[in-house]
Amino acid sequence: MTRYTKITTFEPTLGRLENASQLADVQSVIEEFRDVFSVDHMVYHWVNSKCGRLGVGTYSGAWVSRYIQQSYIRIDPVVLGGFQRFHPVDWKDLDWSSKAARAFQADALEHGVGRQGLSIPIRGPKGQYALFTISHNASDEAWAGFIETARRDLILIAHYFNKKILDIEAEGVVDPSPVLSPRENETLTFLALGYSQAQVAHTLCISENTLRVYIESARYKLGAANTTHAVSLAVSRGLILL
Numbered sequence: 001m002t003r004y005t006k007i008t009t010f011e012p013t014l015g016r017l018e019n020a021s022q023l024a025d026v027q028s029v030i031e032e033f034r035d036v037f038s039v040d041h042m043v044y045h046w047v048n049s050k051c052g053r054l055g056v057g058t059y060s061g062a063w064v065s066r067y068i069q070q071s072y073i074r075i076d077p078v079v080l081g082g083f084q085r086f087h088p089v090d091w092k093d094l095d096w097s098s099k100a101a102r103a104f105q106a107d108a109l110e111h112g113v114g115r116q117g118l119s120i121p122i123r124g125p126k127g128q129y130a131l132f133t134i135s136h137n138a139s140d141e142a143w144a145g146f147i148e149t150a151r152r153d154l155i156l157i158a159h160y161f162n163k164k165i166l167d168i169e170a171e172g173v174v175d176p177s178p179v180l181s182p183r184e185n186e187t188l189t190f191l192a193l194g195y196s197q198a199q200v201a202h203t204l205c206i207s208e209n210t211l212r213v214y215i216e217s218a219r220y221k222l223g224a225a226n227t228t229h230a231v232s233l234a235v236s237r238g239l240i241l242l
Contacts, residue, residue, distance in 0.1 A: 010036045010153070017160055026164060027056045033157060034058050037150060039136040040114045044161045046130040046169075047079060047225050056161075057133075063111035070107075075100045079225050082121040082131050088151060091117035091135075116143040118151075120158040124166060127233040129225070132158030180239055184218040187211060189240045192231045 013036060017029045026044075034042040043057030059067075066072075073079055077094040096105055109115060114135035122130040134154065136143065180188070183204070190200040201211040215227055224230035234240045 010157075014157070014160060017164055020164055021168070023056060023168060026161070026168070030056050030161070031058055034134075037134065037154075039134045040112070041133075041135045043133045043135075044130065044158075044165065045079075045133065046128070046162075046165060047073070047083075047223075047229075056165075060112060063108070063113060066107065066111060072104055072107075073225055075104055077101050077104075078117070078119050078133065079131065082119050083129060083225065083229055085121055086123075088118055088120045088155065090147070091119070092140075116140075118147055118154070120155055122158060122162045124162060127222075128166075129229065130162055130165070132161060180218055180221065180234070181214075184214050184221075185234075185240055187214045188218055188231050188234045191215075191227065192235055192240060 010033065013029060013032050016032070017026065020026045020029060030042050030044060034040075041058045043055060043059060045055040045057070067076075075098075077096055078089075078091060081089055081094040096102060114137045116138050117133060117135035119131050119133040122128075122132060124130065132154070136146075138146070186204060187200060190203060191197070195203065197208055197211055197215075201208045204211070215230070218224075218234070219227065219230040222230050222233045224233050
């Protein structure tokens with residue numbers, strides 16, 4: 001891959017991002033940044049936006065459709081691993097050991113996502129969780145050199161993208177928090193206290209299948225990527241008290 005050198009030539013692009021007034025503008029800017037850094041893909045993905053899984057980026061339409069159709073967000077090691085971290089994470093350091101994760105990785109490679117990747121977790125107001133990702137087909141050595149040089153600039157740019165998206169989608173941020181049903185509230189409360197799903201079902205005198213319905217309903221209302229994320233959002237928004 002072309003070796004990135006620290007430059008100030010992306011400042012005009014950063015200015016265009018600051019002046020963007022709609023998502024179409026942000027999409028154009030992320031395509032421009034991809035070219036500035038000479039990588040295959042650059043993506044901003046607001047995982048739990050109330051407006052849906054909001055994002056801009058350069059993945060192919062075929063891959064985006066495939067990702068949604070297969071509900072890959074539930075097993076994607078990048079999404080799940082990023083939620084557990086606060087610092088940029090190289091994809092090689094994530095857990096790809098499960099059969100589902102390996103199948104997902106093979107599918108992503110087939111759709112041109114790239115074998116190397118770096119994802120930057122971003123946290124915002126009211127439990128917002130987003131990821132800024134770059135990916136590329138490169139050797140381990142070339143990728144390590146690129147990340148060493150570009151990492152700091154990428155972190156800066158990631159937060160500029162997040163701020164702009166929050167500005168554009170402000171209505172989605174200030175909307176009232178969703179109302180959980182009493183059962184959904186109880187379910188998330190016990191999970192937050194460290195109960196297993198079997199223990200929660202026993203405590204509430206319901207089947208585990210019924211419990212999973214409550215968990216999925218709460219997860220959908222909160223726009224959470226998974227159960228752990230739903231519990232975290234419920235706590236951070238004050239929807240459950242421990």
